[in-house]
Amino acid sequence: MxxxxxxxxxxxxxxxxxxxxxxxxxxxxxxxxxxxxxxxxxxxxxxxxxxxxxxxxxxxxxxxxxxxxxxxxxxxxxxxxxxNSDLDLTRPGVPYSLGSRHPIHIIRNKIIDIFKKIGFSVADGPEIEDDWHNFTALNMPEYHPARDMQDTFFIELNPDRVLRTHTSSVQIQYMEQNNPPFRILSPGRVYRNEDISARSHCMFHQIEGLYIDSNVSFADLKHTLQYFTTELFGKSEIRMRPSYFPFTEPSAEVDVYWGLETETDYRITKGTGWLEILGCGMVDPNVLKNVNIDPDKYSGFAFGMGIERIVMLMYQFGDIRMFTENDIRMLQQFSQEI
Known part of the structure; x- marks a missing residue:
């Protein structure tokens, strides 16, 4: 042994x-x-x-x-x-190439970050909506002429269902499920039956804001938007022109003073120096009633903008179709902004 x-x-x-x-x-x-x-x-x-x-x-x-x-x-x-190996471990490694964030998402995230600093949170909702949330609750009952302003995609098997034409439908969903006060942003993709061209598309992105509380005034709206334009564009001078939206009253279009320093400034502002960026207004009392919020106790404002329009302004895109063509050369230009 x-x-x-x-x-x-x-x-x-x-x-x-x-x-x-x-x-x-x-x-x-x-x-x-x-x-x-x-x-x-x-x-x-x-x-x-x-x-x-x-x-x-x-x-x-x-x-x-x-x-x-x-x-x-x-x-x-x-x-x-x-x-016996040909591998030289002292050589520097080959870096992996990172992908690029889409310019629409870059600007979307910047806008969200700006409003988060003043208490806004993000709300989301479905892209396929019913007539109530997309139209009726927003002060657009059946046969209302404002419906003609939005060329809608209807779901063939269910005429009551549509591809949402704006993210205002998310605001209705939120107000039905929550009690004021609240400040929300509703970013998302929307659809309209429009001809595709360099300036318009049948699918695009919006971001809308809503603030409901007691004693909210038009002055609050103006100061909020002035803060936003200063943070995003570095330009604080704005003007508000009377306009019409069925779910706000009074309503306004907001222009920011872009300036006339370059030839491009003259072109995009048509020589005026002013550039339209969004629509806004005080929430119509009928909209508040539709979601069981007392308009005698609460008031609020809403605003909305097309994200593609902001992207085209900030990065000087001349054709909105570039955002959906998946051209890798375009995306690679934004690799530093991940």
Whole structure:
């Protein structure tokens, strides 16, 4: 029995290899579940009591010798592999190229961040809406002429369902489910049955804001939008022109003074220096009634803008179709703004 252990020690000492599979077979032969060391431990109970101590010492000596042999062979194997390899670990790695965020999402996120600083949160809603949320609750009952202002995609199998024409429908959803006061933004994709050209598309993005509380005034609306234009464009001078929207009264179009410093400024502002950026107004009391909010107790304002229009202004895009053509060359220009 002791002679066998002595022979095993000699075999371990003489074994050598630089091949990983041979080293693994050697390990399994001695250290595996059915290996030599496991058999020797099993035979321990057959050893006379006076020899058990020496027998245990010899087994541990064999186990240590096997372990050290395997470690030394693995080191030799790694060194030999490095010598034979063409891989130079001192060379700098090849950087992975990162993707680019779409310019629409870049501007969308900037607008959200600006309004978050003054307490606005983001609300979302479905892109397929019913007539109530998309039209009627927004003060556009059936046959109201304002419906003609929005060329709508109707769902053929259910005429009451439409592709939302604005994200104002999200505001109705939110007001039905929450009690004022609240300040929300509703960004998202909207659809209108329009001819596709350089300046218009049947699918585009809007972001709308809503603030409902007691004693909200038109002055609050103006100061909020003045803050927004200063943060986004770096231009604080705005003007508000009377306009019409069925869900706000009074309503206004908002222009920002872009300036006339370059030829491009003259072109995009048509020589006036003023640039229209969004529509806004005080929420019509009928809209508040439709969502069970008391118009005698609460008031509020709403505003909305097309994100593509803002992107085209800030990055000087001349064709709205570029946003949906998936041209990788266009996207790569925004790789630094991830």
């Amino acid at each position: 002791f002679e066998n252990i002595k022979n095993y020690l000699q075999e371990v000492e003489q074994f050598t290899s630089i091949k990983s599979d041979e080293i693994e077979l050697f390990r399994i032969k001695y250290l595996g579940k059915k290996g030599i060391l496991n058999d020797l431990f099993t035979q321990f109970k057959e050893v006379p009591n006076e020899q058990k101590k020496e027998y245990g010492q010899q087994i541990n000596k064999l186990k240590q010798a096997v372990t050290e042999k395997i470690e030394s062979l693995k080191e030799t194997f790694s060194v030999e592999n490095d010598k």
